Amino acid sequence: MLRIGLVGCGTHANWAVVPAIKAAAPRAALVAVADVNAQNLAKIEAGPAKRYSDHRQMIAVGGLDAVYVATLANTHADITCDALAAGLHVVCEKPMATSVEDCTRMTQAAAKARRVLAVNFETRYHAEILQIRRWIDEGHLGRVEAIHIQDFWDGHKVWGEIGARRKRLTDLAGALDCGIHKADWARYWCGGSWKNITALGRWFDEDVRFAPHIGVLGELDSGQMVTLNASFAYSAYIKPHAYSHVLTVVGSQGVINHFEDRVAPSVVRLTSEALTATHEVTATGHADVMTKLIRDLADAAEGKPIPREMARGEDGLAAQIFVEEANKQAVARR
Template sequence: MVRFGLIGCGKHAQWAVMPAMKLAPSCTLVAVADPVQANLDSIEDPAVHRHREHREMLARTDLDAIYVATPADVHCAVTLDALRSGRHVLCEKPLGMDVAECRQMVDTARRHNRFLAVDFETRFIGAYRQARQWIIDGHIGTIRAVHINSFWDGHKTQGPLAERRHRFLDKTGCLDCGIHRIDLVRFFCGGGTWQDVQALGAWFGEKCTFPPHIAILARLTPGILVTVNASFAHTAYIKARHLHEAFVIIGEKGVIVLEGNPGNLVFRLVGDSRCDTAPLQEEGHDQVIPCVLEAFAAALVPGATPDPTLATGDDGLMAQIAVDAANQEAIRRGDASR
């Protein structure tokens, strides 16, 4: 049983992380730390110890690992404290605010011989795992191109979550969620290094640091052409709502395509050796994060080889390399919608 401390118990922790802890058989939540008293007061389980300061919680002797669910701009500081205290860490995405922070986190974990993982939970959704297995089994041959669209309204510009949207766009842009798709490219391709990242952004008149819509063109070694188009602008400025997801993975012997309409999406394999389908079923945080927690717990067993579906700190770093390069290039080139 892995005994967890949770740093950060705001909305995401309350809605997703803590319920997931209860559903993960190999994990138990021992203590939480949050500077906001109202967040601590929201915890109903009397067995969970509460701390206003995370270093106070880290002084406990009954914790094996830390789950970091703070705002992204403090991921690095609290993760470093946790690693230096001798705890393994599972951190929410993005791993850090920039490449420099991510490198420091990865290097610190390695120096202290602690395991660092990041919650790229989309990897654990059944249809994505099936698509990856088709690739491993050789049904599309060597991958040569991956194209992904991920469009939604980013909580819209008006309404109860508009402030949350604005924080995202000032800190990480629409790639706050798009980073999941960037990570999926490497997941499907079995790794690789980002090169020649180019990007254009469109701001749609919004006053924010990073673009709410971005188009990325890049190469992933060895020799894979990648496009990722991500949006918080898709129906963000109207009452109606629409989502758009599209994946195309092109290999020398076949393709994998995500097709259909929202709520009825299917991964389709078309190859010489096999044709098949895998429905993309809705899986919420309460279904997927327990899988992440169980894979993390299994990775802590001495001598164990981590499940490759579980994203490591190195995977978090590689995703951030692409995000930083794309956002910086979009800012440098200016608003493409003007």
């Protein structure tokens, strides 16, 4: 059983991390929680888990196999490195950190400690993302030349408590706080390293550091051009919700399309010379797939092979290279 200590008892911890760890029983158990905010620490439904106001104290007391880091991205690096230095495995929330430099420090710390550093790119486990990977691996697309992703939603509305949380996330990464999952998909499917990244953003009068609406063009040195249009601005300033997710993979021998508007059922479709196939996709919450990642970490801690769905520090670092360059360019061109 993997004994986990959670650092950060905020929105995501309450909505997804704690339910995911509980659902991973008996492979994992939440045995301790830490938060610098006394109210959040008191409120989290962590049952008999011990509570700490400082993650260093939680680590020092012992009895842990792994730490789950669910604080804001600008604190991930120090907490992760403290846990690794104590010989613990780590799951770090995305974005892995707020700089390429910190991500590099974290991957080096994991290598030095010989511990697993997983990054929670849990959407790799979504059925349509796995299915696309299978079709590509089976060769139905021939050579993949282009990946186009549009991921537009409201990033939760701009008002109230959730609006304050949205500002915290957008100040650290803009719409790419969530768009980073999609940048990771391209590498999950095709491998390679990012190059030639360029971007433009729109701010919609929001008082945030990074663009809540961004268009990024980049390239993987494994041969694909990638466009990622990501938005937290799409219906963010009105009461009704709207969602528009369009994904297209273009290969020399076939194409894949996935469309989702959360109104009609979503389908992922392959069209190729040898095979045309359509799968209906059931919407997946964060917690369901995160449970799989936690079970995979429990296996990895016992020395079992790490599946490609479990993103590692190197994947978090690659995604940060994409995000950092795109946000830098969008800000410079504002």
